[in-house]
Amino acid sequence: METKQNVYSIVYRSLVIGMVVSCSLFAVGVALQVAQLLGKPLYDPEPLMKAGVIAMILTPFTRVVVSTFAFAVDRDFAFVGITLTVLASMIASVLLGMHGV
Amino acid sequence: MTGGVYEIALLFGGATIAGFFGSLLGIGGGLFIVPMLVLILHLPMKYAVAASIVSVIATSNAGGSRYVEQGITNLKVAMFLEIFTTVGAIVGAILALYLQEWIMLLVFAALLLNMAYGAYSTRKLDDQRIAAGAFMDCEQDKLSRRLQLEGSYYDQSAHRKVEYVVTGTSIGAGVSLLAGIASGMLGVGGGVLKVSAMNRYMNIPMKVAVATSKLMIGVTAAVSAALFYFAGTIHFGLVGPIALGTTCGATVGTHVMNRLSSVALKRILIVLVVYMAYAMAAKALQMRFGIVLPNLGAGE
Numbered sequence: 001m002e003t004k005q006n007v008y009s010i011v012y013r014s015l016v017i018g019m020v021v022s023c024s025l026f027a028v029g030v031a032l033q034v035a036q037l038l039g040k041p042l043y044d045p046e047p048l049m050k051a052g053v054i055a056m057i058l059t060p061f062t063r064v065v066v067s068t069f070a071f072a073v074d075r076d077f078a079f080v081g082i083t084l085t086v087l088a089s090m091i092a093s094v095l096l097g098m099h100g101v
Numbered sequence: 102m103t104g105g106v107y108e109i110a111l112l113f114g115g116a117t118i119a120g121f122f123g124s125l126l127g128i129g130g131g132l133f134i135v136p137m138l139v140l141i142l143h144l145p146m147k148y149a150v151a152a153s154i155v156s157v158i159a160t161s162n163a164g165g166s167r168y169v170e171q172g173i174t175n176l177k178v179a180m181f182l183e184i185f186t187t188v189g190a191i192v193g194a195i196l197a198l199y200l201q202e203w204i205m206l207l208v209f210a211a212l213l214l215n216m217a218y219g220a221y222s223t224r225k226l227d228d229q230r231i232a233a234g235a236f237m238d239c240e241q242d243k244l245s246r247r248l249q250l251e252g253s254y255y256d257q258s259a260h261r262k263v264e265y266v267v268t269g270t271s272i273g274a275g276v277s278l279l280a281g282i283a284s285g286m287l288g289v290g291g292g293v294l295k296v297s298a299m300n301r302y303m304n305i306p307m308k309v310a311v312a313t314s315k316l317m318i319g320v321t322a323a324v325s326a327a328l329f330y331f332a333g334t335i336h337f338g339l340v341g342p343i344a345l346g347t348t349c350g351a352t353v354g355t356h357v358m359n360r361l362s363s364v365a366l367k368r369i370l371i372v373l374v375v376y377m378a379y380a381m382a383a384k385a386l387q388m389r390f391g392i393v394l395p396n397l398g399a400g401e
Contacts, residue, residue, distance in 0.1 A: 007176055008169055011316075015166035022159070023348055026341040030109065033341065037105035049337035053330060056158045056344065060323035067180065078248055082180050089187035090324050093285075096191060097328040 007070040014066045018059025025052035061090060108142065112342040115141075116156060120350025124164040125358050126370050127311035128292030129157035129318045130347060132377055135289075138339070151329035152339045154322050159344040160351040161319030167355035168312035173254045178267060178305065179313045181248060182277040183320050186291065189281020190321050197286045206385035209283050213378040216297035220367050220374070227300070227307045227363035231256055236265035239304045244270040254309055257359040265309070269302040276302065284321045287381070292318050293374050307363040 025048050032045035064087045071079040115137045123130030131153040138149035168174045196205070230236055241251070250267035276298035284291035292314050299310035329335050358366070383394040 008172070011176060012166055012169045015162050015169070019159075019162040019166060019348065022162075023345060026345050030341040030345060033109060033338065034106055037109075045341070046337050049341050052344070053155055053326070053335060053337070053340055056155060056162070057323050057326050057330065059162050060158065060319040064180075064183075064320065067176070079177065079180060082184060086180060086183045086187055086320065089184070089191060090320060093187065093191045093194065093324045094327045097194065097324075098331055 006073065007067055010066050010070045011063055014063045015059060018055060018062060022052045022055035022059070025049070025055060061087070064090065109342045111141070112137075112339065113346040116343040116346025117350035117353075119156070120160045120163070120347030120352075121354040121357075122350075122369070122373070123157075123160045123292075123347065124315065124351040124354025125311070125361070125366060126292070126373065127296045127314035127318075128373075129153075129289075129322060130160055131157055131289050132373070132380075134343065134347075144336075144339075147334050148336045148339070151326075151332075151334040152336055152343055154326045154329060155335060155340045156343045156347040157322035158319050158326055160347040161315060161317075161322060163348040164351040164355050165312075165316035165319055167352060168315055171254075171312075171355070171359065173308055173312035173359065174316050175250070175252045175267075175305070175309050175313050176316075177248060177250050178252075178299065178303075178309075179316050181250065181270070182273060182295065182299075182313075183317055185274045185277035186281035186284070186295070186317060186321050187324070189278040189283075190285035190324060191281075192278070193282035193285025193287075196282065201389075202286070203385040203389040205286055206381045206388070209287065210378040210381040210385065212279065213293065213374050213381070216294065216301070217371050217374040217378065219301045220297060220371050223301065224364050224367045224371070227367070228259065231259045231261070231263050231306065231363070234264075236263060236304060236306055239266050239268055241266045242268050242270055252309065254306070254312075255359075256306075256308065258362045263306055265304060265306055268304045273298050273303040281321060284325070289377070291321060293370070293377065296370065297374075307366055308359060311358060311366065 029045040029048035029052060032043055035042050064083055068080055068083040071083060119130035119133035134153040134156055135149045138144045138152060139146060245267040253262055253264040256263050276294055280291040280294035295314040295317060296310045299305040300307050386392040
């Protein structure tokens with residue numbers, strides 16, 4: 001690959017961290033759901049599920065942010081611009097969507 | 102066993118299968134998950150779509166990370182095309198306000214059939230070109246040379262390192278824009294268009310297209326999921342088992358994908374794309390003309 005290895009490793013790490021955090025929250029949440037359904041409620045699973053969804057949504061955003069930094073370290077400024085454009089349109093679509101577009 | 106526990110097991114199992122095929126083909130798998138939730142669990146469409154979108158992020162995180170680790174993904178191509186998928190998603194959401202959905206469904210059904218035809222007519226080409234080292238014999242366009250989009254990966258079915266150069270950045274960008282519009286308007290079809298465009302127009306080997314698309318779909322899905330989160334349509338009782346299932350299925354799928362031949366992957370893709378085009382066309386006919394075509398069992 002022509003791309004420097006650090007972009008690959010930082011993208012990989014950001015995805016794995018996001019996956020492990022969200023899936024751990026979901027796993028505990030599902031265990032609590034099952035306990036509830038079996039008539040032995042321990043805790044309410046919903047806050048864990050919510051946190052899992054938030055962690056999941058944030059992972060691709062984080063991936064784009066960290067790759068911007070990695071490309072900057074590599075002094076690959078064309079790709080710093082590209083990743084920033086992607087990030088800007090991601091944020092723009094969330095903001096537009098929240099205002100009913 | 103209570104009914105609720107059975108339901109959780111069913112969600113997990115169905116999502117695992119969706120995650121597996123999603124990883125093989127570089128797509129989200131919403132096409133499998135939405136009907137499962139609507140037809141089997143009788144959920145309203147908007148909750149089914151929201152739960153499915155969260156699972157698309159899950160499968161992109163799991164599958165995308167494995168393919169990056171295996172060195173199959175082309176990160177630069179992914180980031181370059183993501184500009185167009187994210188802008189396309191905005192355009193799609195705006196178009197949805199002005200254009201009737203049935204027209205868009207028919208347009209995308211036609212586009213998908215065209216892609217299926219393209220994949221069918223080139224189904225044996227990837228393996229032949231890998232064997233001949235022909236992915237290097239291609240004129241790079243200016244932009245792909247400037248951005249250094251070329252790459253390489255180790256093909257476990259051909260047992261060799263495959264090097265390739267990239268071309269056709271403008272048509273790849275154009276189809277990615279359409280893929281973004283499809284995701285933004287219809288919620289499905291983006292992954293298929295991306296994989297087909299990279300492979301057909303950009304001289305990108307099938308497996309690299311699959312791996313790269315797998316990473317890219319997380320971005321548009323995260324934006325949609327954020328909107329569903331704020332709109333309050335995410336059903337927190339459903340997402341856990343579905344996300345865990347697609348994560349498991351996607352992880353298994355990434356271990357299988359590189360061992361299959363490219364022609365096998367394309368055959369699975371063709372069946373899926375034809376089914377997807379049929380489902381879209383059927384929905385359009387029903388919306389506009391009230392014609393009800395059978396919903397399931399339209400494999401080919």
